[in-house]
Amino acid sequence: MMPEPEPPQPPTLTEALVVIQALWAENARLRDLTSRLEERVRALEARVGQTSTNSSRPPSADPPRTPPPPPRRPTGRRRGAQPGHAAHQRALLPPDQVDHTRDHWPTACQHCQTPLVPDPSQLVGEPVRHQVVEVPPVRAEITDHYLYRQRCPHCRGTTRAALPPTVSPGAFGPRLQAIVALLSGRYRLSRREVADLCDALLGAPLAVGSVDALCRATAQALAGPVAALQGAVRQAPVANADETEWACAGQRRWLWVVVSAAATVFTVATSRGGRVIQGVVGETFAGILGSDRWSAYAWVEPHRRQVCWAHLKRDFQALVDWGAAARPVGEAALAQLERLFAAWHQARDDPAARARLPETVAPIQAEFRTLLEQGALGSSTKAAGVCRALLKLWPALWTFVSVPGVEPTNNVAERAIRPAVLWRRGCFGSQSEQGEVFVARLLSVAATCRQQHRPPLDYLTAVCTAAQQGHPIPSLLPAPASPHTA
Numbered sequence: 001m002m003p004e005p006e007p008p009q010p011p012t013l014t015e016a017l018v019v020i021q022a023l024w025a026e027n028a029r030l031r032d033l034t035s036r037l038e039e040r041v042r043a044l045e046a047r048v049g050q051t052s053t054n055s056s057r058p059p060s061a062d063p064p065r066t067p068p069p070p071p072r073r074p075t076g077r078r079r080g081a082q083p084g085h086a087a088h089q090r091a092l093l094p095p096d097q098v099d100h101t102r103d104h105w106p107t108a109c110q111h112c113q114t115p116l117v118p119d120p121s122q123l124v125g126e127p128v129r130h131q132v133v134e135v136p137p138v139r140a141e142i143t144d145h146y147l148y149r150q151r152c153p154h155c156r157g158t159t160r161a162a163l164p165p166t167v168s169p170g171a172f173g174p175r176l177q178a179i180v181a182l183l184s185g186r187y188r189l190s191r192r193e194v195a196d197l198c199d200a201l202l203g204a205p206l207a208v209g210s211v212d213a214l215c216r217a218t219a220q221a222l223a224g225p226v227a228a229l230q231g232a233v234r235q236a237p238v239a240n241a242d243e244t245e246w247a248c249a250g251q252r253r254w255l256w257v258v259v260s261a262a263a264t265v266f267t268v269a270t271s272r273g274g275r276v277i278q279g280v281v282g283e284t285f286a287g288i289l290g291s292d293r294w295s296a297y298a299w300v301e302p303h304r305r306q307v308c309w310a311h312l313k314r315d316f317q318a319l320v321d322w323g324a325a326a327r328p329v330g331e332a333a334l335a336q337l338e339r340l341f342a343a344w345h346q347a348r349d350d351p352a353a354r355a356r357l358p359e360t361v362a363p364i365q366a367e368f369r370t371l372l373e374q375g376a377l378g379s380s381t382k383a384a385g386v387c388r389a390l391l392k393l394w395p396a397l398w399t400f401v402s403v404p405g406v407e408p409t410n411n412v413a414e415r416a417i418r419p420a421v422l423w424r425r426g427c428f429g430s431q432s433e434q435g436e437v438f439v440a441r442l443l444s445v446a447a448t449c450r451q452q453h454r455p456p457l458d459y460l461t462a463v464c465t466a467a468q469q470g471h472p473i474p475s476l477l478p479a480p481a482s483p484h485t486a
Helices: 013-048 172-183 190-204 209-221 224-236 272-279 309-320 324-349 353-354 357-376 383-390 412-428 433-451 455-471
Strands: 149-151 159-160 240-246 251-259 264-271 287-292 304-305
Touching: 159 190, 159 455, 172 190, 172 209, 172 433, 172 455, 190 309, 209 224, 209 455, 224 264, 224 272, 240 272, 240 433, 251 272, 251 412, 251 433, 264 272, 264 304, 264 433, 287 412, 304 309, 304 357, 309 324, 309 383, 324 353, 324 357, 324 383, 353 357, 357 383, 433 455
Parallel strands: 240 287, 287 304
Antiparallel strands: 149 159, 240 251, 251 264
16 A cells, blocks of 8 residues: 655744745735836826817817827937936925934944044034934824803802903814815815814814814805905906816806916806806906907907917817818918927027017918918818917917017916816815805915915914904905005
8 A cells, every 4th residue: 555645744933934024025015016006007097188189178088099199399309307407406494494403423434444433623524414304293282171150259140251262162273274174175185084184193083064164164264365366366467267167066067267476266157158257357357368269258359368379289280180171271380389389488488588579479470370361261161260260369369479477378277277177076076055165265275375385274274263263364465565665
């Protein structure tokens, strides 16, 4: 008979530890690989939604079959930083903003290993600063206020102590209220996520209903400052406007934005018509309005408009993609647009070139006018319609050439509305009219603070403090210069 095989021997403790360590390392590697692949997938998915080149549709609406944009003309330069370009490194904070300083001396010579002791007389040059930024443990402060009730020895009546004026009448202080509003209105967290974050990060437990109540109270306190921003926009010499879809409890809405040099105002409306933008900037708006060619802006006279050339580029590319007789018109227009942007970029970066911009652009204007006139009479209905529309708006194409502060694109408004688009994708809009008010006012405050390089948390804390204590709400507008200031 064959001898029975011996049963396998269990691994020793050392062998088991080696296997566990190997599996642990492999698991960590796979988790890291999965994280990087997930990040790459997210980046690729976002890139798929950014291929719109020939229409006003947002990139997220493009189907997967959308063709990529045409390749740029080679410049002959290598990719990445060019020789002589200034390095961009993280700037160290100045000493007055440093909380702690630690001195480190070498303990031994790196050449001969001789022990070294700190000796200022042997210092060579200045010490190298290695700055580390760290966040200490954060925990909300919780204060109990005992309001005692006391009997009067004279009349035997009872009186309870009142809260001091500096104490919040509610359960949450002004800074926590400002943080809640900022997390929801600027960083686009849901009410439940805000509650979870406050509990996990700050040690401040909040119910979802409390988060919503704090957001509504903050929006109410911002009524005056946002109205002042709207008044400033109406008086601005130059403003840019844009709009995007929104929703309220499943009903279609439109979110509008108007950006001036000092303020940004958002408005949620039930319409995409011209009366909305008239209500924001005022029917007597005397400045210059930058926008796309949407009909809602047609009430502004062409000589007080600047049509976005970035949108026109997509229109011209659409002519190229249309083919047939429209293609030559689109290709010629794109060539003129390339010359125009080259002149503008040079003028934007060089004051001397800015002064010569009208002279530089004059031949481009002449050739482009001829192109539009010929295209309007051409055999392509598609190209003729675009050309005739641009001829009607002719002054609105060139306002940036002669008016300082006007740009040839509407990028400033599109950048301002981008956070709202991301917010809409995450929450699908608002759930009530009060939610619409919160969205419009918090977006206005956040964007204006960014323009003014002003910390939004500091401003919102000041607003919530004033509201809780019954004081005037601070304004977001820059203080007017005193005539006595030197």
